[in-house]
Amino acid sequence: MTPSDNMEKEAPGRKEREWLDRLVAESLAKQEQWMDRIAEKLGRRRLAEPPVRPFRGAPDFWQQHASSREETIRTFIAHFQAAGGRVVKAGTMDGALDLLAEEIRRRHAKRVIIAGQPELRVLKETAAEAEVTVWNEAGAAGSRDAIAKAAEADIGVIIADYAVAATGSIVVASSPAKGRSVSLLPPALFAVVPVSRLKSRLGEVFADFDGMPGGGGLPAGIHFISGPSRSADIENDLTIGVHGPGEVLAVLVEDAAD
Amino acid sequence: MLESGFPPCGMRFAETEVGGVTPEAHGTSADKGSVRQRAVRALADDFLRGAVKRTTERLRAGKKSASEDLGRWEDWRERGRQIRLHTIAHLDHYLRVFAENARANGAFVHFADDGAEAVRIALDIAAMRGAKTAVKSKSMVTEEIHLNAALASAGVEAVETDLGEHIIQLAGELPSHLIIPAIHKNREQVADLLSADAGKELPPDTAALAGYVRKKLRDKFLSAEIGVTGCNFAVAETGSVVIFENEGNARMVSTLPETQITFMGMERIVPSWADLEVMASLLPRSATGQRLTVYMSGISGPRRGDDLDGPEQLHIIIVDNGRSRQLGDPVFQELLNCIRCGACLNACPVYRHIGGHAYGGTYSGPIGAVLTPALTDHAGWNDIADASSLCGACYEACPVKIPLHDMLVELRRRKAEAGRSKPVEALAMKGFAAVMAAPSRYRRAIRLARVAVRPLSRDGGIRIRIGPFKAWNEQRIFPSLPEQTFRERYRTLEQELRAGLADLDEAVRHRTEERLMARLMARTVNRPGGMPDRMETEPEPDAERSGLPLDERMPGEMAATAIQDMTRSGMARDDGKPACNDGREGGQS
Numbered sequence: 001m002t003p004s005d006n007m008e009k010e011a012p013g014r015k016e017r018e019w020l021d022r023l024v025a026e027s028l029a030k031q032e033q034w035m036d037r038i039a040e041k042l043g044r045r046r047l048a049e050p051p052v053r054p055f056r057g058a059p060d061f062w063q064q065h066a067s068s069r070e071e072t073i074r075t076f077i078a079h080f081q082a083a084g085g086r087v088v089k090a091g092t093m094d095g096a097l098d099l100l101a102e103e104i105r106r107r108h109a110k111r112v113i114i115a116g117q118p119e120l121r122v123l124k125e126t127a128a129e130a131e132v133t134v135w136n137e138a139g140a141a142g143s144r145d146a147i148a149k150a151a152e153a154d155i156g157v158i159i160a161d162y163a164v165a166a167t168g169s170i171v172v173a174s175s176p177a178k179g180r181s182v183s184l185l186p187p188a189l190f191a192v193v194p195v196s197r198l199k200s201r202l203g204e205v206f207a208d209f210d211g212m213p214g215g216g217g218l219p220a221g222i223h224f225i226s227g228p229s230r231s232a233d234i235e236n237d238l239t240i241g242v243h244g245p246g247e248v249l250a251v252l253v254e255d256a257a258d
Numbered sequence: 259m260l261e262s263g264f265p266p267c268g269m270r271f272a273e274t275e276v277g278g279v280t281p282e283a284h285g286t287s288a289d290k291g292s293v294r295q296r297a298v299r300a301l302a303d304d305f306l307r308g309a310v311k312r313t314t315e316r317l318r319a320g321k322k323s324a325s326e327d328l329g330r331w332e333d334w335r336e337r338g339r340q341i342r343l344h345t346i347a348h349l350d351h352y353l354r355v356f357a358e359n360a361r362a363n364g365a366f367v368h369f370a371d372d373g374a375e376a377v378r379i380a381l382d383i384a385a386m387r388g389a390k391t392a393v394k395s396k397s398m399v400t401e402e403i404h405l406n407a408a409l410a411s412a413g414v415e416a417v418e419t420d421l422g423e424h425i426i427q428l429a430g431e432l433p434s435h436l437i438i439p440a441i442h443k444n445r446e447q448v449a450d451l452l453s454a455d456a457g458k459e460l461p462p463d464t465a466a467l468a469g470y471v472r473k474k475l476r477d478k479f480l481s482a483e484i485g486v487t488g489c490n491f492a493v494a495e496t497g498s499v500v501i502f503e504n505e506g507n508a509r510m511v512s513t514l515p516e517t518q519i520t521f522m523g524m525e526r527i528v529p530s531w532a533d534l535e536v537m538a539s540l541l542p543r544s545a546t547g548q549r550l551t552v553y554m555s556g557i558s559g560p561r562r563g564d565d566l567d568g569p570e571q572l573h574i575i576i577v578d579n580g581r582s583r584q585l586g587d588p589v590f591q592e593l594l595n596c597i598r599c600g601a602c603l604n605a606c607p608v609y610r611h612i613g614g615h616a617y618g619g620t621y622s623g624p625i626g627a628v629l630t631p632a633l634t635d636h637a638g639w640n641d642i643a644d645a646s647s648l649c650g651a652c653y654e655a656c657p658v659k660i661p662l663h664d665m666l667v668e669l670r671r672r673k674a675e676a677g678r679s680k681p682v683e684a685l686a687m688k689g690f691a692a693v694m695a696a697p698s699r700y701r702r703a704i705r706l707a708r709v710a711v712r713p714l715s716r717d718g719g720i721r722i723r724i725g726p727f728k729a730w731n732e733q734r735i736f737p738s739l740p741e742q743t744f745r746e747r748y749r750t751l752e753q754e755l756r757a758g759l760a761d762l763d764e765a766v767r768h769r770t771e772e773r774l775m776a777r778l779m780a781r782t783v784n785r786p787g788g789m790p791d792r793m794e795t796e797p798e799p800d801a802e803r804s805g806l807p808l809d810e811r812m813p814g815e816m817a818a819t820a821i822q823d824m825t826r827s828g829m830a831r832d833d834g835k836p837a838c839n840d841g842r843e844g845g846q847s
Contacts, residue, residue, distance in 0.1 A: 019386055023366055030369040031357055034524075034578075038350040041585035051348040055340060057532030058539070059333045079549060136566055143566040147514065151480060167538075167550035176564035180513040184506060202538055202550075206531035209556070214362025214497040220561050220568050221512070222498075224554040229506040231468060232546075233422030233438060235445045236313050239468040242421055243475065244506025244553065 058203055065201070072165045072200045073252065079168025083227030084240065085248040093119055096192050096251045101126035103190065103249065104155060113153040113186060116177030120157055120192075130154075135179045150181035155188045156245070162205045163198040163250070167226055170250055171205060174221040183225060189245040191225075194253045293645045296616040306442045310613045313441050314604040320547020321601060321655075327549075328539060338540045339659045341533045342595035349585070349594075352494040352527045353576070359497025363559025365572040373403030376577045380405060380486075380519055383573055384414050387517045389483040393475070395501070395508035396420040397488025398598060399521040399577050401433065401620045402633075405486070416486070417478050419507040421471055428455055434614030434622060436600035437545050442613050475507070485511035485569065489522035490598070491537055492574075495530045498558040499574065502541060502551040509553055518560070518569035524576050525594040531556075537597060540657035544599035580633030589668045590632050595658045596625055602662060605655035608645050617642055624652035624662045631669055643669035708739045715739075 039046045057063065067075070077087045090096035097119070104112055104127040112127060114120045116136040124132045133149045136142070150156065158178060162171035170191045172183050183189050199205050202224075212218040229244030240246045300306055325331040345352055357367045370376035376399075384392065392414055394400065406427070409416040418427040422439035426432065428451045433439030440448070449462035452470055460470055487508055491500040499520050501508045512518050528534050542548040561568035584590040603609045603623030614622030619630035619642070627642045643666050652662040673679060674687070693703045714720045715738030723731045730736050 016386055019382075020366065023368065024361075027357075027361075027367050027369060031354065031367075034369050035350040035354050038353070038582060038585060041582060042347065042350070043586055047348060047351045051344070051351060053344065053529070055337070056530065058535045059330065059337050061330065061333065083549070083552070136564075140564045140566070146566045147480070151476075169550055169554075174561075174565055174568060176562075176566065179565075179567050180509065181567050184509050184513060201535070203532060203535040206535055209493075209496060209498075209531045212496055214359030214559070215364075216362075216496075218363070218496055218498065218556075218558040220363075220557065220559055220565060222556040222558075223509065224550065226548075226550045226552050226554075228552070229504065230552055231421045231505050233420070233425065233440055234448050234464045234467055235309070235443075236316060236438075237445070237464040239421075239464055242468055242472055242505040242507075243419070243479075243510055 058201075062201065063203060067165075067200050069195070072198055073195065075200070076163060076165035076168060076198055077252075079165065080170075080227065080250055081168075083168050084230070085168070085227040085250060087250045087252060089252045089254065091254050093192070093194075093253055093255075096253045097122055097126065099251060100157060100190055100192070104130055107154070107188075109154040109188075111149070111153045112155045112157060113150045113182055114156075115158040115179065115182050117159045119159060123157065135182050136176050140176070146179060147181050147185075150179065150185040153186040155190060156182040156184075156186040157190045157192075158182050159192045159194075160197065160250075163193045164202050164205055164224070165198060165200045167202060167224070169202075169224040169226040170248075172223050172225065173219040174223075175219060180221050180223065183223065184244055187241060187245055188247040188249070189225070190249045190251065192251050192253060195255075198252070293616060293618065293641045296618055297612040297645065300612040300616045303442075305444050306613050307611065309444065310435075310441055311610055313435075313438055314610050317437070317546060317600070317604045318655075321544055321604070322547075324543040324547040324549065328543060334536065334539055335657055335659055338536050338597075338657055339595065341528065341536055342597075342658050343592070345527050345529060345533075346525060346585070346591060346594045349525070349527065352529055353524060356492050356494040356497055356527055357576070359495065360492075360499075360559070360574055361497070363497045365497070365559050365574050368573060368575045370575055370577045370579070372579050373577070376403050376521065376575050376579070377405060377408040379573075379575055380521075381408060381412050381414075383517065383519055384409065384412065384484055387483055387571070389414050389517070391415045391417065391478065391482040392484040392486050392519075393417050393419050393478050393482040393507075393511050393515065394423075394486040395488065395503065395511045396423055396439075397486065397521050398433075398436070398620065399488060399523055399579075400486065402579060403521075403577065405521075414484070417475070417482070419475050419479070419505075419511060420503075421468060421505060421507075424471055424475070425451060428452070432615065432620065435603060436598055436621070436623070436625075442615065475510075479507075479510040479514050482515045483517060485513075485515035485518045487511050487518065487520045489520050489526050489574075490541065491528050491534055492522055492526045493529075493531055493534055493556070494527050496558055498531075498556045500534060501555045501557070502538075502553070503555075504546075504548075504552045506553055509555055512555065512557055512569065513567050516569060517571045517573070518557075519573045519575060520557075521575050521577060524578050524581050541597050541599050544597075544601040544655070544657040583635075584632055589665060590628075592660050593628060593632055593665065595660055596629070597658060598625075599657055601655040601657060602652035605651040607647055607649065607651065612645070617645065624666070625660075628662055628665045628669065643673065704739065704743065708741070711738050 035046055080087050088099060090099050101123060104123070109127075109130045112123070112130045112132045114123055114132060114134055116134050121134065124134070133153070135146055135150070138145055158172055160170040161173045163169065164171065170193055172178060172180075172191070174180050183191070209218060209222070225248065228240050228246045228248050229242050231239045231242040233239075325334075328334065360367050368376075368379045370379055383389075390413075392409055394406075394416055396418075400406070406416040406418075418424045420439070422441075423433065425440040425443060425448055429440075429443070429447075435441040443451075445462045445464060445467070448467055449460050452467055453460045456470055456474075460466055487499075487501055489499045490502045492498070493500060499522065501512070503509070512520075528537055538550060538554060542551045545551075557572070560570055560572040581594060584593050600623070602625050603614070606624050609617075609623040614626075617623065617626045617630070619626055621629045624646060627646055630642055646663070646666045648663050648666060650663045653659065653664075656662065674684070677684070679687070693699050711720060714722055718738055718740075719735035720727060720738050721731060721735055727736055
């Protein structure tokens, strides 16, 4: 429970706090009842030790499969594009940022929201034709403003935390600098993807999450993004950009210091 | 017809179930009529049938190519099944671990025994947070517990934000497909619904319609106090809720409102992210043929410290609502393995004809036919299990190998044993059992039936549409009993064959019989416990060495089989030469 910052809403009052405490107590009691009942239904006592697992995760052949860096890059590009995304390559981070500034100019974007990652700040100068806002530039007090800026932006720019070749996905994890809204609200998303962060399988990324038990540092929101938002809900007819960005560009950076 | 085994096929109850069924017989489904009545309505809707057919075929083709693209699909399926089996078998452990980790992440965890309790908790939260509007992403659990109606009666507007769900909500209907809720609506109908909503005429153009919904819902996302989501999987070891979606609405719902309420079936658990990789490989491919849905979000608690978006308060309501009824059930426990992909709907010949609404519940298709009665008490809904051909296509399609067709048979069995069959049907089955108890009774019954139906049959078929023939004969012709059954004809056939064999040249016959016997003996020696169902491809030297007089080892039945084998393999050919004189079996044609 974080007391919220700027807005109308204050930190939970005493009444709400008491209510929440009561909910927690109820939940703990109920949990014991439930687990006893489940064990009884399963015809045994409650487990004292974690069950032994003869296997974990994907089949062995998949976990053992290794692919070269080139193959992984090729696969990522093919899969990301197959889902409707666009991939361009850049040699260095500087090259990637020039390329992004050029894309922003070419589109005559009026407003751009960028994540608060230091590398991206240069866009405030290089893409100055547009109004470039840094997600967390107003600090912790600017929550509603930041969301409003993201909502009216034409383009959101972020540096991805990972990418996955097998599924053609880029991965963004939330933090104060990397708002979830940056990769969600604008109609176009530009993501910088250092090749060093590109993995061949989902499991290689997931391995970093396992071993981070509750309260152990996992970000609140981890989002795997595989192409533009889509729907086929009306007569099976593909629509792009229903709620999330309709355009997704990944800039693969060969040689980015990580 | 009767020779091939009566009842002839799995659809029998649905077929013989004629109109005028008393509502009591159908329990909770009574208000919507029987499965049969709903199916008849669906079959009369040409658009529905065409749309369901097109969409399910596209989804099936997508699944096929996506699973081939992944490779070793059967290995993935088996691993998926193992993980689900293991998790459910140790659910008390994993569910507790999940709850504790989710709490450590800062989430509030609630346990709801049934729909009413889940609704009560949600309304409590809405009241405490002063909510006027709740935006919802797709959640079958909330359909199951009728959350929207409850929120509305508490003065909270609930807005479905998945495009298909939104359309269904405007129409006041239930989803008719797990993945494509508005599969049964065409774009003109959608345009009418959205035009009425917009208060201006919208063209029946997909982009324009989706554009209207996008704009309308964007305002809702930004202003709603509560976001309601479902949960595809919950990772025990990190306390994370994982949501798969394509539109981005679930991300909106879990990013913008200050309070998030996530509804989760108690069986949604996977132990670790490593195990999630298997589910993430199976679910999107089986559901829509995608490598991964456009968005897969892992949500671990409310926003952290200085995060500027994401909910301040996250509530996870874990719902039982009949699920724990399956635990420990030798047949139905596997039902909890379901990952709600909808592949069984797309594969099911019945679903593909009648669509989802004919099933009359929250869940449709083969999974719905089993899940709906299982989540309630097996009592009402008892006609849903009849809407199946028991062909097993659902099992073949299931990414975690749930034997749905076996479960359907079991449901029917339990229904009959509980005395819930219709009286006429129960009586018919009793008569059937009595007739089948002794061969002589059976033969007499057949002879009697032949005489009885003679006045009704014409050109080998019975066409009347009254009594027991009514439902069947509306679509086809019931074959009348033949003058001679196969069994009766077989006696003559056998004699003719024997006579034919005697006519063979003496020497040829001798040689043929000798070889035949040698092979037969070898097979009996090699494979104790009965006759093989096919000829071996190599001659067996053991048989030659056995040295016993052939005649002594030739039981009558073996001889009969030998004769059949001979004729099948073309031994008694015109030229009189045995077909397998090179020692190879030439037959099997």
